[in-house]
Amino acid sequence: MITGQAKATVGMATVDAETAGSALAATAMDQSTAKDVVFIDSGATHHMMKQRRAFFSYQEVEDQEVSTANRDKVPVSAIGSVALHTSMGVELVLEDTLHVPGISANLLSVRAITKKGCKVDFDGDVLEVLKDGRVVATGCADGGGQYLMEFVPEVPAYASVAYGKPAEPGHL
Numbered sequence: 001m002i003t004g005q006a007k008a009t010v011g012m013a014t015v016d017a018e019t020a021g022s023a024l025a026a027t028a029m030d031q032s033t034a035k036d037v038v039f040i041d042s043g044a045t046h047h048m049m050k051q052r053r054a055f056f057s058y059q060e061v062e063d064q065e066v067s068t069a070n071r072d073k074v075p076v077s078a079i080g081s082v083a084l085h086t087s088m089g090v091e092l093v094l095e096d097t098l099h100v101p102g103i104s105a106n107l108l109s110v111r112a113i114t115k116k117g118c119k120v121d122f123d124g125d126v127l128e129v130l131k132d133g134r135v136v137a138t139g140c141a142d143g144g145g146q147y148l149m150e151f152v153p154e155v156p157a158y159a160s161v162a163y164g165k166p167a168e169p170g171h172l
Contacts, residue, residue, distance in 0.1 A: 036054070036106060036150070036151055036152070037105070037150055037151075038108045038148065038149050039105045039108070039146055040107075040110060040120070040127060040147040040148065041109055041110065042110040044107045044109040044110075044111065044112070045112065046096060046097065046098045046112055047094045047097040047107060047109050048098045048100045048107040048109075049082055049098070049099055049100070049106050049107075050101055050103055050106055051106075052101075054106075055082055055097070055099060056080070056081055057080040058078050059078055059079055060077065060078045061076055061077070061078055061079055064076040066098065066100055068103070074100055074102040074103055076100055077099045077100070077101055079096060079097065079099070080097060080099065081093055081095045081097060082097045085151060085152040086129075086136060086137040086149065086151055087137070087150060087151075088137055088138065090137065092151075094108070094112075095116075108149070117131065117132075118131050118136070119131075122147070125140050126138065126141075127139045127141075127149075129149075137149055137151075
């Protein structure tokens with residue numbers, strides 16, 4: 001995993017006569033800035049993700065498996081939808097994505113994405129995913145010649161709030 005920068009958001013607080021002179025501290029952290037990698041796979045029939053946290057809709061399945069390139073069978077835990085935030089600032093929603101914790105890498109299926117109206121262009125070591133003629137995602141070949149893209153999965157944010165009267169000087 002490649003670590004991205006964290007974003008912080010600060011909200012507004014209302015102060016009335018009862019809370020005047022009180023202290024309020026609030027922080028919010030958007031955890032969706034940690035980047036992951038997805039490999040572009042022209043042989044995969046479905047998109048596949050290792051991480052459960054990547055899914056925003058999730059339906060567990062039983063007795064399903066996928067065959068890997070080396071013909072191993074790996075169990076499928078669920079099927080659902082994943083929102084990938086690309087380096088182009090676009091959210092790609094991948095429906096019918098398989099949750100396969102036992103795979104070695106996340107896979108974006110060229111076949112599945114082109115069935116949804118996207119076009120995938122490969123030019124040398126660069127790839128572009130286009131939707132309606134507009135570039136929505138880019139990627140590149142790694143040292144082994146496999147194409148990959150970085151993405152940011154949608155992860156729930158968290159917040160914390162502290163409230164209280166200010167302490168007297170010298171008191172903790």
